[in-house]
Amino acid sequence: MSSLDIFFQQLANGLILGSFYALVALGYTMVYGIIKLLNFAHGDLYMCGAFVGFLFLSLVSGLLGESWTGILCSMVLSMLTIGLLGVLIQRVAYRPMLSAPRLSILITALAVSMVLSNGVMALTDGDYEAFNTDLGFEGLEMGNVFITYTQIVLVVSAALLMLTLFFFINRTMYGKAMRAIAIDQDACRLMGINVNRVIALTFFIGSALAGAAGVMAGVYYGSIHFFMGFVIGLKAFTAAVIGGIGSIRGAMLGGLALGLLEAFGTQIPFVGSEWKDVFSFGILILLLVFKPTGLLGKTEIERM
Amino acid sequence: MKKRILTAALGSALAGLLFLGQSAWAADLKIGIMVPTTGSEATAGKDMENAILLAVDEINQAGGVLGMQVTTMTGDDACDPQQATAAASKLVSSDVTAIVGGYCSGATLPTLKIYGDAGLPFAIAAANSTKLIDANQGNAFLVNSTGYDQVNTAVELFAAKGAKRLAVIHQGDGYSEDLAKLTREKWAGDGKEVVAYEVVNKGEQDHSSLVTRIKSKAPDAIFWTAYYADGGLVIKQLRRSGYRGLIAVGDGSNSPKLLEIGGKATEGVYCFSNPSVDYLPTAKAFTDAYKNKYNQAPDAYSTLAYDSMMLMADAITRAGSTEKAAVIKALSETKDFKGISGPVSFTEQNTLGHSNFVVLIAKGGKWVLAE
The missing domain is CATH 3.40.50.2300 (Response regulator)
Incomplete structure (x- = not known):
């Protein structure tokens, strides 16, 4: 492989990985934007999404086969389930805490994360489940650069989901309400917006996206277990911060940026791949020092 | 007072029984088994004990060792260094001729000094940390391969x-x-x-x-x-x-x-x-006998446990006596002993002469022995 081939292959790797990060980062950023909560249970919703998808896929595989139709069906079902799970968590754990100090709700989020991951651990005995769909390794070969069709489908579906969300937030009434609540909840209440319902909707959408990413990861990587949400939760949080937490476009950009950073970080000359995380998190620190609001975040002016 | 007399009477009766028992079975060969039969590793330990007892049965049916019937005594190390030390001391004071067993390296390590000081021949069946090599006083032999x-x-x-x-x-x-x-x-x-x-x-x-x-x-x-x-x-x-x-x-x-x-x-x-029953063509007869006796399939380290007991019996036969030093010498001279896990010879460090690791290959979604 020439170094140009390596460059393009790593570019492809980074974009694929980045679209996962972006999908999960969106949920982080939406929830933060609307109620200023770092929802640490978000990575676990991704994990639950993978398990629910696995369950549905095993149920429908007799009916539809482990084909793209089956995968699509189980992805939609998993998105609905995880969306509702997100709303339930918001209703039970977060809503009573909304007026409490920010730290209390943050700790509640950590607790929810533990309940979810340990719950799934108890249900699955902590085993790895093989998510085998055998989608084949066929793909496009351009010189030495190789991209499978599965990878293309994944990136395209992630892009479609993000585009839909983007239009929903910018072009619809509910999207406008969300943006308004992010600015001033009390004013929204006075204008007759049902704030609780819109917050619930935000949780639904954010969680559903995490569920979709979970199913996609299960199908693509082929193995799921109860702890899989931890690492990606951390990475997606990083992506959201890089992009500017609270900004939708920032989350998408931050996800792709982190994916690319990691892919090229593996390739740093003279040092091993174990340095890739040092590289990407080092850049995160630099960014936070010189531009704490992230790439697309807005500087908030607090009035006294 | 009455109670104490009763206890004393019972005690002396028991002692008498023990004495009688000992004299009646004086021509026996007593082997100590050290495995974890309680604790987290109890399943593996019981499986090894089963395999060793199966080997003892076969030895006794074939006439025993040097004309003596083999009896055993099990010490439970619980995979815990402290309990292993206690179990080892008890085995040493019970006049065993040799020790077989050893599953957890951490629990086996402190017992090496106890068996070494007593000069007891010890065939370590499964434990295989490289630390065991340094702590060995020359009386212990590793039947399993190390890293x-x-x-x-x-x-x-x-x-x-x-x-x-x-x-x-x-x-x-x-x-x-x-x-x-x-x-x-x-x-x-x-x-x-x-x-x-x-x-x-x-x-x-x-x-x-x-x-x-x-x-x-x-x-x-x-x-x-x-x-x-x-x-x-x-x-x-x-x-x-x-x-x-x-x-x-x-x-x-x-x-x-x-x-x-x-x-x-x-x-x-x-x-x-590691050589386990699933991949050893030589283990067929052993697997059948094990299933027959215990109504369950043998586990990963059973063949090594069986081999170490058979090896010990073979060494005592070759030594021609139950004298400890002679048995240790016979063990160190072991040449291509035919174990079901593979042939056994020892290096100067009393480790296995060549690797007993088997090479498997994935075929049709299963691990099978590679050619």
Whole structure:
């Protein structure tokens, strides 16, 4: 492989990985934007999404086969389930805490994360489940650069989901309400917006996206277990911060940026791949020092 | 007062019985078994005890050792260094001729001094930490291969398959890094090239950038020294990227789950494994006898336990006496003893003369013995 081939292959790797990060980062950023909560249970919703998808896929595989139709069906079902799970968590754990100090709700989020991951651990005995769909390794070969069709489908579906969300937030009434609540909840209440319902909707959408990413990861990587949400939760949080937490476009950009950073970080000359995380998190620190609001975040002016 | 008299009477009666018992069975050969029969490793320990008792049955049916019937006494080490010390002292004071067993390396280690001071011949069936080699006073013999042997088996396979450029991947934990480091040293020591030496973070799912990096170094063989869960993912992504060379995994990946997770990408992957009944053609008769007696299938270390008992009986026969020093000498002179886990000879350090690791290959979603 020439170094140009390596460059393009790593570019492809980074974009694929980045679209996962972006999908999960969106949920982080939406929830933060609307109620200023770092929802640490978000990575676990991704994990639950993978398990629910696995369950549905095993149920429908007799009916539809482990084909793209089956995968699509189980992805939609998993998105609905995880969306509702997100709303339930918001209703039970977060809503009573909304007026409490920010730290209390943050700790509640950590607790929810533990309940979810340990719950799934108890249900699955902590085993790895093989998510085998055998989608084949066929793909496009351009010189030495190789991209499978599965990878293309994944990136395209992630892009479609993000585009839909983007239009929903910018072009619809509910999207406008969300943006308004992010600015001033009390004013929204006075204008007759049902704030609780819109917050619930935000949780639904954010969680559903995490569920979709979970199913996609299960199908693509082929193995799921109860702890899989931890690492990606951390990475997606990083992506959201890089992009500017609270900004939708920032989350998408931050996800792709982190994916690319990691892919090229593996390739740093003279040092091993174990340095890739040092590289990407080092850049995160630099960014936070010189531009704490992230790439697309807005500087908030607090009035006294 | 009355009670005390009763106790005393009972006590002397018991002592009398014991004395009688001892004189009646004086011509017996008593072997101590040390395995964990309680605690977290109890399943493995019981399985080893079963295998040893099966060996004793067969020995006694064939007329015993030097005309003596073999009896056993089990000491429970509970896989705990403290309890192992107590169990060992008890075995030593019970006048056993020899010890077989040893499953947990950590629990076996402190007993080496006790058996060594007593000069008891000890066949260590399963425990295989390299630390045991240094603590050995010359009376203990390792029937299982140590970590060094897996490296030798691996390097032999790579060389036999014509590999020149090796890539090694580990996960940064003590076990897999050790294996990776030893392999790298051995491979480089043979004058060949290690083109990539990489580490994968635990729990990460996407290894595509690492795969690209490794592929760009064009290795002929890749050795994954860590565990099955991440191994399955790495293998899948290597094959997906179009890598077609040899892939081998260490014994930490010896699990059907690796094949399940990696799917058809794992076809043809090699794996190094301790000799266990599933893969030994020589163990057929043993498996049948074990199932007959215990109504369950033998577990991973049963063949090694069986072999160590048979080896001890063989050494005592060759020594021609139950004198401890003579038995130890006979053990050290063991030449190609035919165990079901493979032939047994010992090095000067009392470790196995050659690696007993078997090479498995993934075929049709199952691990089978490689040619």
